[in-house]
Amino acid sequence: MALLEVRNLEVSFGLRSGAVKALRNINFTLDRGERLGLVGESGAGKSVLGFSILNLIAKPGRITGGEILFEGQNLARMSARELRTIRGNRISMIFQDPMMTLNPVLTIGQQMVECLLAHRKISRENAKTIAIQKLKQVQIPSPETRIDQYPHELSGGMRQRVVIAIGLLMDPDIIIADEPTTALDVTIQAEIMELMVELCERNNVALILITHDLGVVSQVTQKAIVMYAGRVIEQGPTREIINDAQHPYTQGLMNALPQMAIPGQRLNQIRGSMPTLQKIPTGCAFNPRCDYVMDVCKHQLPGYTRSGNCQVACHMVAEMKRDEVSSEEV
Amino acid sequence: MTDSNQTTPESFTPEADKAPTLWERFRDSHIWHSFKRDRIAQLSLTVFMGYVIMALFAPMIAPFDPYDPTQIDIMNSELPPSWDEDYGDPQFWLGTDAQGRDLWSTILYGTRISLTIGVCAVLLQATIGIIIGLIAGYRGGRVDSILMRCADVQLSFSTMMVAIVVLAVFQASFGTELYQDLAMLMLVLVIGIAEWPQYARTIRASVLAEKKKEYVDAARVMGLGQIRIMFRHILPNTLSPILVISTVQVANAIISEASLSFLGLGMPVSQPSLGSLISSGFEYIFSGTWWITVIPGVVLVCLVLVMNLMGDWLRDVLNPKLYKG
Secondary structure (H helix, E strand, O other): OOOEEEEEEEEEEEEOOEEEEEEEEEEEEEOOOOEEEEEOOOOOOHHHHHHHHOOOOOOOEEEEEEEEEEOOEEHHHOOHHHHHHHEOOOEEEEOOOHHHHOOOOOOHHHHHHHHHHHHOOOOHHHHHHHHHHHHHHOOOOOHHHHOOOOHHHOOHHHHHHHHHHHHHOOOOOEEEEEOOOOOOOHHHHHHHHHHHHHHHHHHOOEEEEEEOOHHHHHHHOOEEEEEEOOEEEEEEEHHHHHHOOOOHHHHHHHHHOHHHOOOOOOOOOOOOOOOOHHHOOOOOOOHHHOOOOOOHHHOOOOOOEEEOOEEEOOHHHHHHHHHHHHHHHO | OOOHHHOOHHHHOHHHHOOOOHHHHHHHOHHHHHHHHOHHHHHHHHHHHHHHHHHHOHHHHOOOOOOOHHHOOHHHOOOOOOOOOOOOOOOOOOOEOOOOOEHHHHHHHHHHHHHHHHHHHHHHHHHHHHHHHHHHHHHOHHHHHHHHHHHHHHHHOOHHHHHHHHHHHHHHHHHHHHHHHHHHHHHHHHHHHHOHHHHHHHHHHHHHHHOOOHHHHHHHHOOOOHHHHHHHHHHHHHHHHHHHHHHHHHHHHHHHHHHHHHOOOOOOOOOOOHHHHHHHHHOOHHHOOOHHHHHHHHHHHHHHHHHHHHHHHHHHHHOHHHOOO
């Protein structure tokens, strides 16, 4: 059994103008120790997916369908009390901006001890020892003194290390990292990413990495999911997606990488922008921006087509596969 | 792997490795620097500390015990302050009141009562207001609407009106005797309950701003309960407005108490607060015995003024948007 299995997940936001589906028909599995990348433009629903795994979507949003099976237990139907024993304990989350995620008026030690005491029946001294040990694991120098400092006394990279230490505090099975390096400068980004991967590997922790950096995804993850307008449009092994992207949107993302541009020319970009969730085009949501748009794209939602080990939601890919099969038959 | 120490070279100097003591932290803090530069803040704090010492050590400082009838001689009544050459008695520095009590001792004890009532009433206000404000702000929605409408209703009755009605009804139904015994408690309760919306509103407003911040999400992701998030994570972040309104509210509570006492609904004459002293002297003011009213009046005005000045200073210090270079 997979560690985490998401089946037909659907999340809606009840707005004044009516319900808006932020996530539609999400399916994926995550095994112990596996690393999964969630990619997409801003507004694709990556962060909503991250939050909904913990069943922590803020009102007016809620999970309207599907299951989130964590070791066979459905998180979508769990009581608040039971959920609290999972959150932070078995599944933890790391956010983008470490300055914002740490409480400015509590020392990092207080915040860590608090989390430990909320989940385990141990003494304050023991909790502090564990906290120091975790800070050591994320390579913070002299953790015994750092633990009594406030977040503003630490540098950005140091703070993100503390956040990771808090994420690791309860030895979780899954860490959801929501753009963990975006707020850091480039030299530190690589260090932090490396540290996270190393720690996940050593402790056999599964990682869900939410990012829009395809470079990071290709280096770090084994599986990748590409999202567009609340729907998965392509998912499969990272290597296949990076080397042989099938969906025109994924191809567009790859071409938009600065490395793909010819020096001296404008960078490639996907024309247009992501539709708002109230106005998702009928048929394939990507059709107004797609270079290969066909008639069928405009009124029929594409199903998933198998291509290698990947699943792709695209009419064109489906047609190509049909052609392949029929040509083989001939 | 190199550490992120390039970004914080200062973190490797030996002093930075030692966690600074509380005193060192305070000495380096913005509050202390601002205090050192602000004459008015220094003066106010000194005067206020003077009041606090007067109140705390009243039994030791006061030459007479104004509550002890055996030390009072009616023959000494209405003596002017000792600097009055004709009638002044060196025994009574500030003169005596209509019952022959030493005014200086009575003022010391009165300050004690006024400050106690002010502080206790504000503690009560703060407790009620903080709890309600936190819940309203954090839970939002219907809970918020109900609690805040209650606050609006409470605010639409003026404090004085509520106090007068409650105290007058109490006095009428339970008799003056019992009232005199419970006067202090009643004043604390009435002033405390009448003013809680001030706190609730201020705190709700800051909670609304705080709860959108990511650290609250992070706390929820950590699996912490609502109560813990409210009191341990959000409340400390709203402390600066609480501190500021507290200074002003203590001053307000002291004024309310004085006004009620002046109207005869506060502290009884046997245990006078500053307000009841002013009131008791007021009857004689036209016969020339000004000191019974004026001296406690000046003491009261100074106390309230000093507290308001401290509140102003605190507000400026704690509001980063008002930093004056």
